[in-house]
Amino acid sequence: MNVAVLTFEGFNELDSFIASAILNRMQPQGWNVQITCPTESVTSMNNVTVQAQQPLEFANSADIVLFGSGIYTREIAKDAQLLGRLKLNPERQLIGAQCSGALLLAKLGYLNGLPACTDLTTKPWVIEAGVEVLNQPLVASGNIATAGGCLASSYLAAWFIAKTAGLDAASNAIHYVAPTGEKEQYVAAMLAVIGKYL
Amino acid sequence: MNVAVLTFEGFNELDSFIASAILNRMQPQGWNVQITCPTESVTSMNNVTVQAQQPLEFANSADIVLFGSGIYTREIAKDAQLLGRLKLNPERQLIGAQCSGALLLAKLGYLNGLPACTDLTTKPWVIEAGVEVLNQPLVASGNIATAGGCLASSYLAAWFIAKTAGLDAASNAIHYVAPTGEKEQYVAAMLAVIGKYL
Numbered sequence: 425m426n427v428a429v430l431t432f433e434g435f436n437e438l439d440s441f442i443a444s445a446i447l448n449r450m451q452p453q454g455w456n457v458q459i460t461c462p463t464e465s466v467t468s469m470n471n472v473t474v475q476a477q478q479p480l481e482f483a484n485s486a487d488i489v490l491f492g493s494g495i496y497t498r499e500i501a502k503d504a505q506l507l508g509r510l511k512l513n514p515e516r517q518l519i520g521a522q523c524s525g526a527l528l529l530a531k532l533g534y535l536n537g538l539p540a541c542t543d544l545t546t547k548p549w550v551i552e553a554g555v556e557v558l559n560q561p562l563v564a565s566g567n568i569a570t571a572g573g574c575l576a577s578s579y580l581a582a583w584f585i586a587k588t589a590g591l592d593a594a595s596n597a598i599h600y601v602a603p604t605g606e607k608e609q610y611v612a613a614m615l616a617v618i619g620k621y622l
Numbered sequence: 623m624n625v626a627v628l629t630f631e632g633f634n635e636l637d638s639f640i641a642s643a644i645l646n647r648m649q650p651q652g653w654n655v656q657i658t659c660p661t662e663s664v665t666s667m668n669n670v671t672v673q674a675q676q677p678l679e680f681a682n683s684a685d686i687v688l689f690g691s692g693i694y695t696r697e698i699a700k701d702a703q704l705l706g707r708l709k710l711n712p713e714r715q716l717i718g719a720q721c722s723g724a725l726l727l728a729k730l731g732y733l734n735g736l737p738a739c740t741d742l743t744t745k746p747w748v749i750e751a752g753v754e755v756l757n758q759p760l761v762a763s764g765n766i767a768t769a770g771g772c773l774a775s776s777y778l779a780a781w782f783i784a785k786t787a788g789l790d791a792a793s794n795a796i797h798y799v800a801p802t803g804e805k806e807q808y809v810a811a812m813l814a815v816i817g818k819y820l
Contacts, residue, residue, distance in 0.1 A: 437639040438799060441670075445635045445772070448668045459670050470646045472639075472657050473673040541802055561801035574643070575776065575808065576801035601636060603759035603774035603815075604739055610773065617801075 425450070425588060427490070428460040428483035430525075431476075434496035435468050439522040442577035443490055449597040450585060458482060462506050469495045484511045488518045488584050491525030493574075498524075498549060501531045518587055520569040520580050529570065530555050538565050541572035564621035576617075583618045591615070591622070623648070623786060625688070626658040626681035628723075629674075632694035633666050637720040640775035641688055647795040648783060656680060660704050667693045682709045686716045686782050689723030691772075696722075696747060699729045716785055718767040718778050727768065728753050736763050739770035762819035774815075781816045789813070789820070 427447050431440045440459065447457045460483055461476035468474070483489045489512055500506060507528070512519060514534055521529045523543040529535050530553040539556040540563065547557050561576040562569060564583060571580040578598060586594035595611050602610035625645050629638045638657065645655045658681055659674035666672070681687045687710055698704060705726070710717060712732055719727045722744040727733050728751040737754040738761060745755050759774040760767060762781060769778040776796060784792035793809050800808035 437643045441635040441639045444670075445668065451668075457668065465673075470643065470649075470655065472642075472675065475663075475671040477670065543802065558803075560803040572802035573805070574799040575773075576804075578773065579801065601772040603777065604741065604770035605756075605758040606774075606811075607771070613804075 425455045425488065426482070426486040427455060427457040427488040427584070428478065428486040429457065429490045429492060430480070430483060431459050431461050431466055431474070431492045432494050432496065432500055433463070433466050435466060435492050435494040436523065436574060437468050437470065437472060438574035439493040439525070439577055442575070443522065443581040446578055446581035446597050446601055447584060449600055450589065450593065453589065453593070462509070480506070480509045486517065488588070489520070490580065490584070491521040491528050493523035493525050493543070493546075497527050497546070501527050507532065514567045518567050518569075518584055520571070520584060522571050522577050522580055523574065526550050526555070526570045526572075527553060529568070534568055535570075538568060539563055540570040541576070542570065543572050543574070561617050562621065569621065579614060579617045582614045583621060586618055586622055594618070623653045623686065624680070624684040625653060625655040625686040625782070626676065626684040627655065627688045627690060628678070628681060629657050629659050629664055629672070629690045630692050630694065630698055631661070631664050633664060633690050633692040634721065634772060635666050635668065635670060636772035637691040637723070637775055640773070641720065641779040644776055644779035644795050644799055645782060647798055648787065648791065651787065651791070660707070678704070678707045684715065685786070687718070688778065688782070689719040689726050691721035691723050691741070695725050695744070699725050705730065712765045716765050716767075716782055718769070718782060720769050720775050720778055721772065724748050724753070724768045724770075725751060727766070732766055733768075736766060737761055738768040739774070740768065741770050741772070759815050760819065762816075767819065777812060777815045780812045781819060784816055784820055792816070
């Protein structure tokens with residue numbers, strides 16, 4: 425399972441790395457999770473520079489594509505050259521977005537009529553793009569999911585795992601990363617959020 | 623407020639980046655949060671390479687020092703040359719550790735008689751170092767805190783903020799990053815975990 429975690433200039437560390445680290449719990453099952461960027465390196469909203477593991481085009485053949493979030497998403501949504509490098513297919517790929525990533529899904533036409541989840545800052549821009557925004561952590565329909573609020577990244581990662589490898593695998597991944605002493609309640613919260621979208 | 627997030631070779635992305643991103647919510651209040659490494663760059667347990675923002679010695683003059691976690695912590699705990707670069711002082715610095723970072727606090731003598739929280743993998747090694755391990759997300763005494771389970775990083779970050787800038791500031795930071803629709807319950811859970819250690 426090839427997984428592209430799309431990570432752009434000005435990215436939010438929570439939105440790329442919570443999901444990628446949880447998805448990497450599936451490495452023993454052969455998952456190949458890659459920080460995927462338009463340039464050789466990207467620098468976060470907090471000035472942390474990370475080397476790309478894959479170029480943007482890796483997403484085109486990946487099984488799972490996750491759009492991270494960041495402070496320049498509105499500019500990226502207008503960058504036809506950059507977005508033109510993406511040739512995704514929601515018929516054969518699972519596609520998800522975290523926070524402002526929903527704006528890119530809207531721009532690329534994958535939210536056609538679907539409601540979305542996003543963060544409070546991005547919410548007015550997603551509404552402006554003609555998308556209904558829900559006050560909940562995650563929503564999904566078919567192969568498309570969106571999540572809002574940085575820490576909802578764990579729900580989005582769990583949804584990808586549950587959709588492809590089952591709920592037990594998703595529960596195991598969340599159990600591992602959850603706080604000591606709160607593991608059962610974290611797994612229950614995850615099941616409550618994603619269970620209706622599988 | 624200078625904050626050193628100690629990030630070593632083989633680091634766990636969750637343990638460095640959840641805390642650093644939440645602590646960076648305090649940037650408008652002048653906080654300077656830095657990924658602090660023993661080398662110019664470090665590569666994570668999932669093969670993601672990050673550039674250091676500061677050398678290890680930055681920690682020696684920081685107000686807050688957070689030991690991240692990773693897959694090589696047992697080796698680092700035996701590396702006298704590397705640990706010798708750290709000259710910390712728990713009298714004037716807040717010092718915390720996430721997951722296997724507790725092993726480094728034990729090695730450096732900061733857990734003298736204190737119980738600790740850590741992850742399930744590291745637990746036997748921390749016990750072997752003579753430290754009692756608690757089945758809860760976070761424990762603190764004076765200026766020293768430890769947290770266990772990757773996602774408990776948000777509690778550790780909130781504890782640092784609450785200790786220095788108050789509970790309202792910690793609540794605001796957690797409210798911002800929490801999942802949409804679950805913000806109040808995330809803040810309440812944080813207050814329940816850290817409230818008794820302030």
